[in-house]
């Protein structure tokens with residue numbers, strides 16, 4: 001995670017709530033969320049944009 005290329009935030013979202021963790025350059029690009037099947041995980045990279053994946 002460097003200043004010019006890093007994951008700015010990672011979030012998990014479903015119909016009831018959104019939990020979002022902001023990250024900084026130098027941080028490890030990982031977070032822990034409660035496992036909630038049917039939710040969606042989002043990650044935003046300052047270079048490549050938004051990525052998402054459904055939690056099975």
Ligand SMILES: [Fe+2]
Nearest residue numbers: 005045047048
């Ligand atoms: Fe990236």
